[in-house]
Amino acid sequence: MTPERLDSLAAIERACWDELARAMREQGHAWRVMTLATADAGRADARAVVVREVDPAARALRFYTDARSPKVQQLRVSPEGLLLAWSPALGWQLRMPVRLALEPDADVLAAHWAGVESTGATHDYRAAQPPGTPVAHHAPERGEQAHFALVRAEVLALDWLELHPLGHRRARFEGGASSWLTP
Numbered sequence: 001m002t003p004e005r006l007d008s009l010a011a012i013e014r015a016c017w018d019e020l021a022r023a024m025r026e027q028g029h030a031w032r033v034m035t036l037a038t039a040d041a042g043r044a045d046a047r048a049v050v051v052r053e054v055d056p057a058a059r060a061l062r063f064y065t066d067a068r069s070p071k072v073q074q075l076r077v078s079p080e081g082l083l084l085a086w087s088p089a090l091g092w093q094l095r096m097p098v099r100l101a102l103e104p105d106a107d108v109l110a111a112h113w114a115g116v117e118s119t120g121a122t123h124d125y126r127a128a129q130p131p132g133t134p135v136a137h138h139a140p141e142r143g144e145q146a147h148f149a150l151v152r153a154e155v156l157a158l159d160w161l162e163l164h165p166l167g168h169r170r171a172r173f174e175g176g177a178s179s180w181l182t183p
C-alpha cells in the first residue's frame, strides 16, 4: 500500500525522525540495518551495520562494532561518514552525512555492553583476530578479551528521497534549514 503523502517540509523531517525511532522498536523495520560509508585513505569503503539506538533530540545514531575493525581505524582518521537507509514499505531513501566518533562516555558504553551481555551475544566482539585478518579455517576463533566499541554517528543533514507513482520528491534538512531538491 502506498503511504499517505506528507506535504510540508517540517512534517517530512519530523516523520523521518519518527520513523528512525520506530525502526528501533520494530524488529523487521528496514532501517534497522543501514549502509555506513567511510573514507579509507582516499578510497570509498562501505558496509552494513545494525543501528542500535536513535536519539532524535541529539540527532544521533549509535551502532556496535569491533574496536579493532577497519571502520574504526578509518573513522579515527576521517570522522566524516555517510549512513544510507532505504525502506521499500515507505518508498523512502535517507542519506545522512554523519560525524563519527567512538562513544566518549564510559557509562553509556558500559550500559550498552551490559545490554549485549544480557542477550548472550558477546561472542561477536570476542574474535581472536581483528576483523579482516586472513585465517586458515572458516570457523571463527574466540578469544577471552572483548573488543566492543560503541560508535556515535551525529547526523549533520538528512537527504530524503521519496519514490512515488505520482512523482518522486526530494528534500534536504540541514542546520535548521530545509529545501526541496530535484530528485
Ligand SMILES: Cc1cc2nc3c(=O)[nH]c(=O)nc-3n(C[C@H](O)[C@H](O)[C@H](O)COP(=O)(O)O)c2cc1C
Pocket: 033, 045, 046, 047, 048, 049, 050, 051, 063, 064, 065, 066, 069, 070, 071, 072, 131, 132
Ligand atoms: C545485515 C548485517 C548487519 C551487520 N551489522 C554489523 C554491525 O552492527 N556492526 C559491525 O561491526 N558489523 C556489522 N556487520 C558486518 C559488517 O558489514 C562488516 O562486514 C564488518 O563489520 C567489517 O567491516 P569493516 O572491515 O569495514 O570494519 C553486518 C553485516 C550484515 C550483513
